[in-house]
Amino acid sequence: MMEKLLSRAGAVALIGVVAVSLAACSSGGDASTKTSTVQKGGTLTSLDVTGEYAGTDPVGVYLGVEIANFRRLVYRGLTALPITAEKNPKVVPDLATDTGTTKDQGKTWSFTLKKGLKWQDGKTITCADLQYGLSRSYDASLVAAGGGVGLTYFGDGSYNLIDPADPSYSFATKYTGPLTGTAESQARFEKAASCSGDTITYHFQNAWADFPTAAAALFSTDPYQKSFDKGTANLFTINSNGPYKLKGSTFDQNAGGTFERNSAYSASTDSTDVRKALPDVVKLEFVDSPETITERLIADSGTDQAAYSPLNIPSNKYSQITPDLSSRVMTSTSPYTRFLEINSKTLTDPDVRNALVAATDKAGVVKASGGAKWGTANGTTVSSAIPGFQETALNKIKPSGDISKAKKLLAGKTPEIRYAFPDTSPIAGQVAAVLQQGWEKAGFKVTLVPIAKDSKPGYYVQVGTDPKPIDVFFAGWAADWPSLFAVIPPIVQSNPKGATFGVGFNYGFYSNSKVDALIKQANNATDPVKQQKLLNEANEAAAVDGAYVPLANQNNYFIYGSKVGGFLPDVASSYYPDLGGMYVKK
Amino acid sequence: MIAFAIRRILVGIVLLLAMVLVVFVLFFAAGNPARDVCGKYCTPEKLANITQVYGYDKPITYQFGQFVQGLAVGRDYPVDDKYREALKKSNPSLVIHCDAPCLGYSLRSAITVNDAIAKYAPVTISIAIYAFIVWIVFGVLFGVIAAVFKGKWLDRVIVGVTLVVYALPTFFVGTFLLQFIAIRWKLFPYPRYVTIADGGVLNWVIGLTLPAMTLALFYMAAYVRITRAFVLESLSEDYIRTARAKGLTERVVLFKHGLRAALTPLLSMAGLDFAALLAGAVITEAVFSYQGLGLLAVTSNRNSDLPILIGLVIVAGAAVLVANIIVDILYALVDPRVRLS
Numbered sequence: 001m002m003e004k005l006l007s008r009a010g011a012v013a014l015i016g017v018v019a020v021s022l023a024a025c026s027s028g029g030d031a032s033t034k035t036s037t038v039q040k041g042g043t044l045t046s047l048d049v050t051g052e053y054a055g056t057d058p059v060g061v062y063l064g065v066e067i068a069n070f071r072r073l074v075y076r077g078l079t080a081l082p083i084t085a086e087k088n089p090k091v092v093p094d095l096a097t098d099t100g101t102t103k104d105q106g107k108t109w110s111f112t113l114k115k116g117l118k119w120q121d122g123k124t125i126t127c128a129d130l131q132y133g134l135s136r137s138y139d140a141s142l143v144a145a146g147g148g149v150g151l152t153y154f155g156d157g158s159y160n161l162i163d164p165a166d167p168s169y170s171f172a173t174k175y176t177g178p179l180t181g182t183a184e185s186q187a188r189f190e191k192a193a194s195c196s197g198d199t200i201t202y203h204f205q206n207a208w209a210d211f212p213t214a215a216a217a218l219f220s221t222d223p224y225q226k227s228f229d230k231g232t233a234n235l236f237t238i239n240s241n242g243p244y245k246l247k248g249s250t251f252d253q254n255a256g257g258t259f260e261r262n263s264a265y266s267a268s269t270d271s272t273d274v275r276k277a278l279p280d281v282v283k284l285e286f287v288d289s290p291e292t293i294t295e296r297l298i299a300d301s302g303t304d305q306a307a308y309s310p311l312n313i314p315s316n317k318y319s320q321i322t323p324d325l326s327s328r329v330m331t332s333t334s335p336y337t338r339f340l341e342i343n344s345k346t347l348t349d350p351d352v353r354n355a356l357v358a359a360t361d362k363a364g365v366v367k368a369s370g371g372a373k374w375g376t377a378n379g380t381t382v383s384s385a386i387p388g389f390q391e392t393a394l395n396k397i398k399p400s401g402d403i404s405k406a407k408k409l410l411a412g413k414t415p416e417i418r419y420a421f422p423d424t425s426p427i428a429g430q431v432a433a434v435l436q437q438g439w440e441k442a443g444f445k446v447t448l449v450p451i452a453k454d455s456k457p458g459y460y461v462q463v464g465t466d467p468k469p470i471d472v473f474f475a476g477w478a479a480d481w482p483s484l485f486a487v488i489p490p491i492v493q494s495n496p497k498g499a500t501f502g503v504g505f506n507y508g509f510y511s512n513s514k515v516d517a518l519i520k521q522a523n524n525a526t527d528p529v530k531q532q533k534l535l536n537e538a539n540e541a542a543a544v545d546g547a548y549v550p551l552a553n554q555n556n557y558f559i560y561g562s563k564v565g566g567f568l569p570d571v572a573s574s575y576y577p578d579l580g581g582m583y584v585k586k
Numbered sequence: 587m588i589a590f591a592i593r594r595i596l597v598g599i600v601l602l603l604a605m606v607l608v609v610f611v612l613f614f615a616a617g618n619p620a621r622d623v624c625g626k627y628c629t630p631e632k633l634a635n636i637t638q639v640y641g642y643d644k645p646i647t648y649q650f651g652q653f654v655q656g657l658a659v660g661r662d663y664p665v666d667d668k669y670r671e672a673l674k675k676s677n678p679s680l681v682i683h684c685d686a687p688c689l690g691y692s693l694r695s696a697i698t699v700n701d702a703i704a705k706y707a708p709v710t711i712s713i714a715i716y717a718f719i720v721w722i723v724f725g726v727l728f729g730v731i732a733a734v735f736k737g738k739w740l741d742r743v744i745v746g747v748t749l750v751v752y753a754l755p756t757f758f759v760g761t762f763l764l765q766f767i768a769i770r771w772k773l774f775p776y777p778r779y780v781t782i783a784d785g786g787v788l789n790w791v792i793g794l795t796l797p798a799m800t801l802a803l804f805y806m807a808a809y810v811r812i813t814r815a816f817v818l819e820s821l822s823e824d825y826i827r828t829a830r831a832k833g834l835t836e837r838v839v840l841f842k843h844g845l846r847a848a849l850t851p852l853l854s855m856a857g858l859d860f861a862a863l864l865a866g867a868v869i870t871e872a873v874f875s876y877q878g879l880g881l882l883a884v885t886s887n888r889n890s891d892l893p894i895l896i897g898l899v900i901v902a903g904a905a906v907l908v909a910n911i912i913v914d915i916l917y918a919l920v921d922p923r924v925r926l927s
Binding site: 054140231233234235252253299302454 | 636881
């Protein structure tokens with residue numbers, strides 16, 4: 001997903017009487033819970049910034065922190081990732097009796113619902129609810145600000161849901177969802193995602209080997225009650241099937257929401273590996289400034305003692321994190337990476353692109369951004385926190401840049417390049433200056449194109465459109481689910497012919513048939529290890545071809561209140577603090 | 587007098603309509619509202635659907651006409667007639683009705699603009715009233731004291747302090763009050779807005795104090811200087827000399843004669859300043875994360891939520907226009923020279 005918020009973290013598991021600390025590049029942590037017991041009750045508060053949640057309707061939720069929170073609070077999926085410090089956790093059943101069965105290496109997947117599952121109004125969750133939930137992904141009117149993520153995978157994209165009787169039928173173009181779809185398209189959809197009793201079967205054009213993991217991380221396959229559906233009016237409503245439910249009828253986009261226990265939820269249908277549901281109340285409170293959030297958590301007073309934030313400590317507050325706070329701060333690798341996308345339609349010469357890569361001062365970018373606490377220079381768009389991570393040849397280039405190599409590649413040429421970046425803070429300008437300096441040393445003529453935060457159209461619209469008067473632009477990404485599939489294809493797989501806006505995150509319109517062929521092989525492969533190998537090969541081919549300029553792997557740097565227990569950023573929560581295991585110490 | 591009032595009201599209505607037109611054109615000319623709301627995973631099909639369903643493909647004049655119709659009699663969403671009629675037959679609960687005066691519907695926030703403003707207005711109005719009372723009372727009080735003790739040390743101290751306070755930007759004062767007074771030094775409870783129904787009057791007042799002070803300090807500094815100037819001017823008039831010559835006490839001269847003349851223009855200014863605050867104290871509400879109209883404007887701008895932005899601008903403009911009309915009428919009531927000119 002595009003980087004909007006901040007980072008996630010490695011892990012320190014501190015649940016129960018025995019403290020288990022995890023190596024995985026983390027430091028700091030909740031030492032006091034090494035001898036404390038897990039406690040039920042109290043109010044836990046998550047402090048986040050205003051306006052990040054563009055909607056709570058599951059069909060539109062795509063923000064990592066939102067997925068992480070709601071998966072533990074209110075929206076159960078067919079499967080889930082457990083609360084664990086492991087770097088490569090196995091997916092576990094959630095609403096389904098198991099993690100799905102396939103008889104044709106992933107082209108069809110079947111899941112059977114457990115018994116006793118209820119919505120917050122007491123009605124039983126049925127297979128029809130699962131069908132209905134996925135069908136809403138095809139309704140363009142339910143888009144919200146980031147909606148439609150399901151179509152990226154279930155539409156004419158990577159896997160493509162199909163009518164088994166007529167695989168050529170395109171749901172992405174012909175099916176408009178359950179509210180306005182024709183009877184014929186609705187009937188076809190109900191064959192593509194068919195119900196037999198409590199068992200749903202999905203049919204895909206391409207084998208989807210890690211579909212159970214995707215189902216855990218995406219809300220597209222979650223159930224949705226037809227009787228609850230009011231279309232766009234449901235943008236900020238929540239119909240819970242989890243241990244908590246929203247207090248009040250709508251979630252406030254600017255203020256947040258309070259979640260109380262859901263009396264219709266049955267813990268016997270769930271697992272404490274997925275949801276411990278220890279606090280009585282969970283508040284998601286939004287504040288306008290990350291600096292204010294950090295101040296409050298540093299002060300650690302009143303109700304803020306039982307508060308935490310999924311945001312990183314802003315770099316201008318680093319100096320206030322004194323050693324006495326060490327038991328309440330945590331650093332680790334984040335799944336977010338920063339890189340530059342290159343407009344392959346204007347910079348068509350691979351030597352020029354590779355010269356740009358070689359001349360980039362990654363170390364300077366990291367320093368300008370906040371130093372080691374902010375991130376680590378890297379050589380790929382994939383975070384080291386993602387299972388299957390592998391470095392590329394670009395890791396061998398000195399972090400401060402290799403100007404002589406760049407000059408050799410340019411062979412006397414002095415290309416003019418326009419570098420665009422979101423002008424959201426003084427740091428962005430400093431980073432731009434560092435990049436410009438390195439590139440100009442190699443011989444490039446650089447024009448900076450700062451794009452204001454509230455410019456119209458927005459930054460990503462400007463850089464994602466083709467054609468555009470931009471040659472290279474600042475970007476960031478994190479996996480939508482913990483898999484290389486959620487990082488490599490979105491960035492380097494070719495856009496469809498005739499596209500005028502980047503699909504996935506290939507806003508640079510990079511196109512390489514060798515890379516596309518490797519990704520296609522990975523899609524068709526059924527062995528996850530082989531898939532990872534193929535995807536890493538694709539990434540390597542793209543990297544050495546100058547598809548992008550890697551910059552850094554971000555780090556997480558969290559702070560939390562003194563009464564917060566079980567603070568654990570993990571894979572399941574995209575390395576945001578996992579609400580599933582947190583509790584309030586008495 | 588009645589004719590004067592009617593003239594002002596009619597002119598006000600014309601100005602309001604003109605303002606609505608300018609705002610509408612400016613915002614829609616700035617970009618592609620359908621693209622703004624389409625979001626990250628925006629395919630051409632989705633964009634076309636939103637454009638058609640919400641009428642963004644219609645000419646600006648048509649869209650404006652629909653907007654004015656909504657103001658007069660209300661309107662339904664989605665905008666596209668065929669789409670809406672089909673929806674009424676298949677799923678009538680999905681058709682959204684917006685009562686007059688309908689300021690629009692925000693697809694981005696799934697709420698009518700009227701409801702959004704009604705939801706956020708109480709916080710803004712509360713802060714505005716609290717700040718207004720503080721700045722008027724203390725601004726006038728210290729201004730009068732400064733005028734009475736003109737040239738003395740008390741006058742110099744008051745003028746000096748107000749100069750410094752006036753120079754401090756609102757965001758600085760607000761951030762200082764929040765991060766130092768409330769959070770770091772814990773001299774005041776962390777500010778949270780609490781309605782009277784939820785927390786009682788005392789907690790409501792406590793919750794409003796820091797944001798209200800942020801606003802009030804700035805206006806108070808200005809009103810101290812203005813009051814001082816008006817009072818000094820008033821006290822130099824001939825009729826004041828006559829009053830003193832007649833043997834009236836200084837208290838009577840000041841409060842009955844001098845202050846009355848000074849307060850009239852002061853209160854009309856205060857009315858306009860208060861009306862402008864009703865649009866939302868953007869910086870103050872953002873610093874304290876108070877869910878008022880100011881913060882709504884900030885987040886709507888950030889999210890490219892055009893309908894809400896248009897609604898807020900119209901409401902803000904209307905508040906100032908109405909205040910202008912009221913102030914003009916009150917002034918005319920008090921001073922016959924105004925309505926005869």
